[in-house]
Amino acid sequence: MPSVVSVRAFRHAARETVSGLPREFWWLWISTLVNRLGAFVATFMALYLTLDRGYSASYAGLVAALHGLGGVVSSLGGGVMADRLGRRPTMLVAQTATALSVAALGFVHHPLAIAGVAFLVGMASNASRPAVQAMMADIVRPEDRVRAFSLNYWAINLGFAISSMGAGFIAEFSYLAGFLIEAGMTLACAIVVFLKLPESRPEQPGAGGKGNKGGKGSKGSKGDEGGKGAPEEAVGLGTVLRDRRFMGVVGLSFLVAFIFQQGAIGLPVAMGAAGFTPADYGMAIAVNGVLIVVLQIPVTRFIQHRDPGRLLVVSSVLAGYGFGLTAFAGSVGVFALTVCVWTLAEIVNAPTQTGLVVRLSPVHGRGRYQGMYTLSWAVASLVAPLMSGVVIDRYGAEWLWGLCAVVGTAAGAGYAVLMRRLPAEEPATGPAAARTGEPATERATDLAGEGPAAAPADVATA
Known part of the structure; x- marks a missing residue:
């Protein structure tokens, strides 16, 4: 009977995870x-x-x-x-x-x-x-x-x-x-x-000559004050760069990406220098992929309606100290345990961070905003190998793991400051959204807790 109950519970959880999309x-x-x-x-x-x-x-x-x-x-x-x-x-x-x-x-x-x-x-x-x-x-x-x-x-x-x-x-x-x-x-x-x-x-309603009139209830560029009360301007790369809160998030994303890059850069180098074999590293890092495949869906069910600011604070600190604990690892098993810690942070951080980028993006600027967010990870993939190698060669791997803990703490503090008074989420706009009707917008408003949802402003792409 317990096995039957557990199977039913799993099926119910699976249906809830994939339904409604x-x-x-x-x-x-x-x-x-x-x-x-x-x-x-x-x-x-x-x-x-x-x-x-x-x-x-x-x-x-x-x-x-x-x-x-x-x-x-x-x-x-x-x-x-x-x-x-x-x-x-x-x-x-x-x-x-x-x-x-x-x-x-x-x-x-x-x-x-x-x-x-x-x-x-x-x-x-x-x-x-x-x-x-x-x-x-x-x-x-x-x-x-x-x-x-x-x-x-x-x-x-x-x-x-x-x-x-x-x-x-x-x-x-x-x-x-x-x-x-x-x-x-x-x-x-x-x-x-x-x-x-x-x-x-x-x-883009403005394309036909009627655009760029913010109008009553239109959303502004989602910057320092949550994007309320000002008409939305044409969205270009300059718009993204002037959005101070979003660029702060991009900077924090770079810090977190730098930490996660160490799984493929600092960790194998440090394990090799400590006398471990490539097979040992393979066993330790395999935990990362296994945990993501096994835990991503159930963890998502737990976090999907929780405050993104708190999730990003916790995941940033957890990532930093997960790698920081590597300084005390002396066996493959302990290395694997540290991988478990920062993998949990990765599972929480990845979807929450991407969802936050959407929440801070004007509807007609989502591509540019996502591009800037992607840039933070791309730059981290360039900087991390160079910086990690210098730190390990000059000061030792322990200093790299300590640096990860400091960077994770700084990122967590940054998120705690930037995530105050988040704007309401924009409703879906694609053809699938048109079939779902108005309730989606109303539910988004209820979740955001910021009153009636404003209609998207007329925006012309730059």
């Missing part, structure tokens, strides 16, 4: 899963360059840095494209370009050509992220967004966990096969978008 979201979720199932190149790129091609570790690091630099360049560009051209065209262009550049990477052999194509792969693969996140915000009701972002994050990690296991077997057979399979899977992702996903970008 629009059909378009699930096609977007499938495209994400397909994309990550084919993510082989990131896993074996360093081995391909050093073992198969015979290049040095320094050259492999340079290629990885250029790949990251491409992501930095395309973060803002992808956000602008998502707002100007639309979410669907941006994803189609980015995913098709990713498929072509990944396939090309398997055929080029000259070191300059490899470095150049790797830069293009980084640009193309990162350009679709702001569009994906903006589309998700467009089509999902405010009260469901944290759950939706969690499910998407779960798909990313599930796909990557499976592809990481398959990458080793594929690499033993043929590295070229890995490049071509990833290109094919990315192209399949673009086909899903083309066939199943309609455009979700909100129509």
